[in-house]
Amino acid sequence: MTKHDTWVELKPGNPYEPILDLFPDGMIPMRDPFPLERVTGPDGEEVALWIVDLERLSSIQAQAMAQIIASNRGASAHEVAAEAVATGGFAMNNEWIESMKCWSEGFHRGAEMADFLDTAPPIGTPEVARAFREFYNSQYDRWIDGNEQPRPINSIDDIDPRLRTPGLEQILKMQLAENAIAIGGYSVFDVLSGRAMVDALNKIDPENQYSLVSDDDDFEDDEVYES
Known part of the structure; x- marks a missing residue:
């Protein structure tokens, strides 16, 4: 099944x-x-x-x-x-x-x-x-009843254009990052500090560069990463 x-x-x-x-x-x-x-x-x-x-x-x-x-x-x-x-x-x-x-x-x-x-x-x-x-x-x-297996999703291009909605690409990126973290062998500290997420985002989205925002930078409460 x-x-x-x-x-x-x-x-x-x-x-x-x-x-x-x-x-x-x-x-x-x-x-x-x-x-x-x-x-x-x-x-x-x-x-x-x-x-x-x-x-x-x-x-x-x-x-x-x-x-x-x-x-x-x-x-x-x-x-x-x-x-x-x-x-x-x-x-x-x-x-x-x-x-x-x-x-x-x-x-x-x-x-x-x-x-x-x-x-x-x-x-x-x-x-x-x-x-x-x-x-x-x-x-x-x-x-x-059967056991058909879907093709894996690795990017927005793997999703039929008719099913794409506003914001889906960002949601997809975060889901792929969470999947990468789950199998990436990261430490608890890496996950809690955000380093695991940054590393995963850089792997799945190499066209952009993500990094942790330093403590000295001014940023909004919801701004965690910069690219």
Whole structure:
């Protein structure tokens, strides 16, 4: 099974607020980088669903998720948990999603979704339903039931231009730096002093030169590095 790497932040007023303290930064791990599942709502409308990634939930998080869903549905937590195991995860309505972040798998699959949207038949036609089913089955076969591995991300050029957002390059740079620090064998002092971050930034962004701002320099509170 592919290791998923998508996380979502929920909108204020969402029904999961009582348990969000159990999730780092309130971010919930998702199986897919988009709402892949579709169900029919009570008024006959199509509802898009995200699926919470069970593989990345702790037992406490999973229990809390089952309990909060059960309380909203008038079911037992055991029934909700059993359904989640049978269907591959807890379903969450797309209306509660505020933002999403991901890494290589999410960006790769996001590009596949963009390809589908660019070439899909007109909405509401039988052809688009068949096309989506083919896309859906492909996602399951390769990324959910299968073990497809995404290409690594080493720079902004490895991300499809259709998925790039303002500020993404800087976020990507910091993520790559954190990854380099994690495998770089730096000492605790190097990490705490910022030397590890500077060294990592210079490795992943050799076109610029980063250094620690000296204690004697005047700088703003949020200015840590200069290039």
